[in-house]
Amino acid sequence: MLKNRAGESEAKGHPDALAWFDVGYLVEAYKQMALIDWHRHSAPALDGYAWVRKAIQLRGGDAEMEFAAALISANKTMQAQRDTHWRNAVTGATDGSLLATNLVTHSELVGIRATAMAELRAQSGSVKK
Numbered sequence: 001m002l003k004n005r006a007g008e009s010e011a012k013g014h015p016d017a018l019a020w021f022d023v024g025y026l027v028e029a030y031k032q033m034a035l036i037d038w039h040r041h042s043a044p045a046l047d048g049y050a051w052v053r054k055a056i057q058l059r060g061g062d063a064e065m066e067f068a069a070a071l072i073s074a075n076k077t078m079q080a081q082r083d084t085h086w087r088n089a090v091t092g093a094t095d096g097s098l099l100a101t102n103l104v105t106h107s108e109l110v111g112i113r114a115t116a117m118a119e120l121r122a123q124s125g126s127v128k129k
Contacts, residue, residue, distance in 0.1 A: 006051070017058035021065055024051030028072045049073060049081075063092025064099050074109055086110050090124050093117065 009016035027048030070085035093100045107114040114120035
């Protein structure tokens with residue numbers, strides 16, 4: 001159903017970034033929870049990460065979506081992607097926002113211990129580039 005919503009918006013010539021994000025994030029969440037056997041499906045059909053990247057592109061950059069992409073790409077084979085998405089999220093986060101709170105709370109994801117956004121921004125240079 002979510003994939004249909006995204007595909008229909010694309011077919012109408014008005015791609016919906018949130019629709020692509022929703023289906024991509026759901027697929028990747030299912031993969032992490034092992035609710036779908038992604039090895040048995042073709043990679044292009046179930047590449048949620050690609051759909052999230054598409055959503056970010058359609059939005060012209062979105063710090064919240066970048067944070068979600070960092071979470072999706074947190075496995076060892078995607079560290080470079082994770083670090084890029086993380087830096088983009090930190091750069092775009094507004095002080096006091098829910099995103100800022102989540103970034104500080106989950107800063108250990110990229111090997112940083114921070115208690116505030118100012119501290120996180122100062123340490124973001126230690127995230128691999």
